Amino acid sequence: MSDTGSHDTDTLKASEQPFVQHLKELRDRLVKSFIAVAVMCAILSLYPGPAQLYDLLAAPLVAQLPQGTTLIATSVISPFLVPLKILLMAGFLLALPVVLYQAWAFVAPGLYAHEKRLVFPLVMSSTFLFFTGVAFCYFFVFGQVFKFIQSFAPKSITAAPDIEAYLSFVLTMFIAFGLAFEVPIVVIVLARMGFVTIEKLKAFRSYFIVLAFIIAAIVTPPDVVSQLALAIPMVILYEIGIWAAQIFIKHTKAPEDKDTPAGDA
Numbered sequence: 479m480s481d482t483g484s485h486d487t488d489t490l491k492a493s494e495q496p497f498v499q500h501l502k503e504l505r506d507r508l509v510k511s512f513i514a515v516a517v518m519c520a521i522l523s524l525y526p527g528p529a530q531l532y533d534l535l536a537a538p539l540v541a542q543l544p545q546g547t548t549l550i551a552t553s554v555i556s557p558f559l560v561p562l563k564i565l566l567m568a569g570f571l572l573a574l575p576v577v578l579y580q581a582w583a584f585v586a587p588g589l590y591a592h593e594k595r596l597v598f599p600l601v602m603s604s605t606f607l608f609f610t611g612v613a614f615c616y617f618f619v620f621g622q623v624f625k626f627i628q629s630f631a632p633k634s635i636t637a638a639p640d641i642e643a644y645l646s647f648v649l650t651m652f653i654a655f656g657l658a659f660e661v662p663i664v665v666i667v668l669a670r671m672g673f674v675t676i677e678k679l680k681a682f683r684s685y686f687i688v689l690a691f692i693i694a695a696i697v698t699p700p701d702v703v704s705q706l707a708l709a710i711p712m713v714i715l716y717e718i719g720i721w722a723a724q725i726f727i728k729h730t731k732a733p734e735d736k737d738t739p740a741g742d743a
Contacts, residue, residue: 507580514576519569528561531568532641535648538620542628543637550638560641567649571609578605596670596726604663611659611711612652619655619707626703651704654697658712665719666726676727679720686716 522531536549551557570577578601586594631637668674674682694709 504584507584511573511577511580514573515566515569518572519565522565522568522572528565531564532561535564536641536644538616539624539639539644541621542624547636547638549641549644551642552640553642556640556642560645563645571612574608575605578602599726600663600667604660607659607663608656611655611657614659614707614711615651615655619651619704622707623699623701623704626701627699647699650697655708658693658708659715661712661715662719662722665716666723669720669723670727676720676724679723683716683720687713690716 522528526534540548551560553559582598582601585597628637665679669676669679690709690712691705693712694705698704698708
């Protein structure tokens with residue numbers, strides 16, 4: 479009886495060891511990610527500095543305001559908190575490749591070879607597409623949207639936006655465009671995991687066009703420019719996703735899938 483109890487205890491301890499090791503590895507990965515973000519924030523705090531980061535972020539709006547007009551702060555601590563938030567946001571974005579690599583390194587040992595071929599390209603592609611969406615929003619959309627809005631402002635009104643409201647607007651737009659540019663990744667994952675077929679994705683094309691414009695109308699300001707700037711890329715990226723999914727499925731099949739004739743699938 480005692481031998482059985484001792485055996486069960488040893489088995490329990492043996493099963494606990496891998497779990498504890500995973501927790502330790504997860505902790506180490508999180509610490510490394512935090513250090514990467516902290517290092518980027520420290521570098522940005524020295525150059526160009528939080529205030530200059532905010533000036534850079536506000537440049538598309540300031541360029542469209544009447545000459546001599548600046549943004550205002552309606553809260554006492556806003557001039558301190560808002561640049562600090564932008565510093566943290568910029569530090570996280572710059573450290574994002576390291577954070578995603580740590581996530582990849584944590585899950586990679588438990589994946590099969592064909593699954594690794596699936597995950598790693600998706601992690602890198604999703605990072606690139608998110609940054610592309612943010613850059614597209616900053617360099618193109620903001621200028622066109624602010625110009626369009628200011629063209630409707632009466633001459634008797636002097637626009638002086640609040641810096642916290644502007645930060646909230648910018649973050650919303652960055653997230654909206656960053657996620658919108660992830661459409662090809664979503665399409666590829668859905669097709670590769672077998673949730674939908676390529677034929678169904680093609681058949682859903684007309685519905686997605688309507689869905690893209692509905693999403694754009696919800697998440698963007700009520701102006702035609704920003705809605706078109708979000709909806710049209712989503713539609714184009716959906717088509718790219720369908721094309722990429724066909725190639726991706728072909729090159730990331732499991733060995734047993736490759737041996738299966740196409741007619742038997």
